[in-house]
Amino acid sequence: MSLLFPVGSFISNVVVALFYFVIPFSLMSYGEQTVSSGLPPMIFTNILVVVSCASLLLLKGKTCRLQLLRLLLAIASLAVAPISEARESNRRQWQSILALVVALIMYAIMYTLCKKRSCCMTMLTYNALPYCVEWVALTTVGWLYKHLRWNDFPPD
Numbered sequence: 001m002s003l004l005f006p007v008g009s010f011i012s013n014v015v016v017a018l019f020y021f022v023i024p025f026s027l028m029s030y031g032e033q034t035v036s037s038g039l040p041p042m043i044f045t046n047i048l049v050v051v052s053c054a055s056l057l058l059l060k061g062k063t064c065r066l067q068l069l070r071l072l073l074a075i076a077s078l079a080v081a082p083i084s085e086a087r088e089s090n091r092r093q094w095q096s097i098l099a100l101v102v103a104l105i106m107y108a109i110m111y112t113l114c115k116k117r118s119c120c121m122t123m124l125t126y127n128a129l130p131y132c133v134e135w136v137a138l139t140t141v142g143w144l145y146k147h148l149r150w151n152d153f154p155p156d
Contacts, residue, residue: 012117017133020110025134027103031096042081043100049074050108058112 032040053071055061082097 013133016110016114017137019106020114021134022137024103024107024110026138027099027106031098031100031103034093034096035100039081039097040100043078043104046074046078047104047108049078050104051111054105054108054112055115058109059116 028040028044049071053075056063056071082101
């Protein structure tokens with residue numbers, strides 16, 4: 001198996017890097033700024049529930065009533081934390097909670113679509129290479145936006 005995406009799939013690599021890593025992790029970073037520190041990890045521990053829902057909807061998987069009941073119960077329990085956090089929050093916190101939920105959903109949908117389209121590719125291809133693209137993109141944007149200079153970092 002090749003480490004790289006198949007020949008002619010540069011667009012797929014860019015789409016995976018953007019919608020599986022760059023945008024969700026940027027939304028997570030934004031969302032973590034104004035909500036309590038325990039909420040983002042609590043939301044993202046339910047990634048398997050959201051991936052299961054996405055798989056059920058996008059891959060048309062067969063399921064029984066008990067599995068559906070478990071998914072609905074998990075989604076309801078997942079919704080409790082953001083709703084209770086939102087009661088005590090302002091508009092900025094609502095935006096942060098929404099950013100975290102959108103990141104979670106985007107990540108789950110992309111994961112499901114990647115599994116659907118390319119079973120023959122290694123997880124390293126889907127994880128390491130897009131992470132590299134994400135790192136370059138976010139570092140470049142951060143460097144340009146924040147106007148960082150080497151002198152700003154303290155010597156150790």
